[in-house]
Amino acid sequence: MTDPLSQAFAALADPTRRDLVARLTEGDATVGELAAPYEVSVQAVSKHLKVLEQAGLVSRAAAGRRSPVHLEAEVFDLMTxxxxxxxxxxxxxxxxxxxxxxxxxxxxxxxxxxxxxxxx
Known part of the structure; x- marks a missing residue:
């Protein structure tokens, strides 16, 4: 799926990923901060973030737990x-x-x- 719009909608089909995006509207957060409310591992949340990142919805300055995750508004503008x-x-x-x-x-x-x- 190379179409950015299709990738974005597919990434947001999962309720956990939608929740992560909603939480990121309040500001950047680390993977650990994003994982805290869930009863899943940090690695599981990292996998969700990787899907969001591949769809262009979020970005990270560097790999790892301490790097902040940032919401990318441009893809949301396209969807809107x-x-x-x-x-x-x-x-x-x-x-x-x-x-x-x-x-x-x-x-x-x-x-x-x-x-x-x-x-x-």
Missing amino acids: KWIERYRQRAEARYRRLDAVLADMDDEESGRRPPHTEETA
Whole structure:
């Protein structure tokens, strides 16, 4: 999977990785600090961080426990733009549906005559 967007979404499919990202929004942290609340080894958390790092979501200055893990905002910007594009399309469809339903409601309540096509 070489597409950065696909890698990012795949990396965030795991709830532990999403939690790590959420915690990193508060600032950089070491692997040990990130591992502290979990009932798993530091090595297990390091593996999760490696997936996030490969997806470009986080970076580390150096390998090891003491190096801070940093959240990379650029990939999130890419994800946000992709999501926003489809959210706008969905909103437009909902607005059209709302208009159709309002027209149907108006026709049923007798407020205006139903739309008919004249035939010759």
